[in-house]
Amino acid sequence: MTDRKFIIPASMRELSERTGYVPAVLVGKTLYCAGQVGRTSELEVITDPEQQFIACWRNLELVLNEAGCSFDDVVEMTTYHVDMAKHMDTFRRVKDKLFPRGRSAWTCVGVTNLAHPGLLVEIKCVACPPW
Secondary structure, three states, rough: OEEEEEOOOOOHHHHHHHOOOOOOOEEEEEEEEEEEEEEEEOOOEEOOOHHHHHHHHHHHHHHHOOOOOHHHEEEEEEEEEEOOOHHHHHHHHHHHOOOOOOEEEEEEEEEEOOOOOOOOEEEEEEEEOOO
8 A cells, every 4th residue: 555644734634533524634744634714713615706816825835835745846736716707817816826826737627616615726636745
């Protein structure tokens, strides 16, 4: 069996224990990050789209940092969007402020729903730690 290290930031431990959710798994020198969404630390969905997108990126950054990575180490990213046409301009504007442009492969997928009502985007990625 391949050695795996589960990456669970302190602020996500309660969710992990309750649901069995693992925010990321490190296998060798590859980090697989589960989809992150824009919720508060109390797991409340943020209703303002721009603030939800910012929180989503910050949650992803938290998971990456827990594994010793940063956005610069992301090599592949998939984003899942509810009502993509309506929110893509705002999402791109937030992304371009927080995430390095042109540094990873990126696939956008339009979806009908995400795990909880009100969520507009989910971001998952693969990163290669710098060490």
